[in-house]
Amino acid sequence: MGEIAYSYKENLYINLTNRCTNECVFCDIDILGNVVGSDLKIEKEPTSEEVISKLEEKIKNNNPNEIVFCGVGDPLLRLKTLLEVTSHLKKNYLYPIRLDTNGHTYRLYPNKEVVAELKMRGIGTAYVSMNATTKEVYESICKPTLPDAFEETINFIKKCKAADIKTKISFVSRFVNVTECEDFAKELGVEYFIRNFIPRTNSVL
Ligand code: SF4
Incomplete structure (x- = not known):
């Protein structure tokens, strides 16, 4: 059974789902699991009560710098659960909360003001x-x-920035030109960083 909440370095990570609306060629749940030292394959997506109970247990043993909704999988596919957990955290703690996402939000929820929420x-x-x-x-x-996932991601970034959410965009080293990333981020008015590419076993990339 995979971990629904795990510590890595100084942060506490929440793993709500393994589903995603991308199928990135470099995505590998086993490799990421090895990097963070936790099994990330969840057999059943957790309820908000299960996540909150696990978080309480982890927070008792650790004082994280930041609490992060992360993958492998896109946390926004579990929007209701994510909002219930963030509400609990906001009410009871002062920890900064971060969301890692592919940003397809408004394609998933066209009638909701997700960023404002x-x-x-x-x-x-x-x-x-x-x-x-x-x-x-x-x-x-x-x-x-x-469809139009590239445009949707840019739209999400712009909305986050407009809502005063501190926004950073990421690229993967194997696939980008640093100057182009820099120009792209500058144009959007956000920071960027480049993740290391870790090849899969037997990868031809
Ligand atoms: S967006 Fe993230 S979780 Fe989704 S396929 Fe790509 S690397 Fe994997």
Whole structure:
């Protein structure tokens, strides 16, 4: 049974789902699990009560710098649960809360003001997996299962910035040109960082 909440370095990470609306060519749950030292494969997606109970247990033993909703999987696919957990955290603790996402939010919830709700419930920082500076490259490496995912991701980043959520976009080293990433982030008015590419076993990439 995988971990629904795990400590890594100084942070506490919450693992709500393994589902995602991308199928990135570099995504590997076993590799990430090895990096963070936890089994990330969850057999059953947890309820908000289960997550809160696990968080309480972890917080008692550890005093994290930050609490992060993360993958492997996109936490926004569990929006209701995520908001219930953030509400609990906001009410009871002062920990900064971060969301790591692929940013397909408004394609998933076209009639909801998701960013305003995230902000209101305590999300202070968003790390958005941009991964590419053009639609063509995005589609070839992220293999989105939703239409217009590249544009949706940019839309989400702009909305986060407008809502005063501290927003950083990420790229993966194997697939990008640093100057292009820098220009792209500058144009959006956000910070960026580049994650190391870790090849899968037997990968041809
Ligand atoms: S967006 Fe993240 S979780 Fe989804 S497939 Fe890509 S690397 Fe994996």
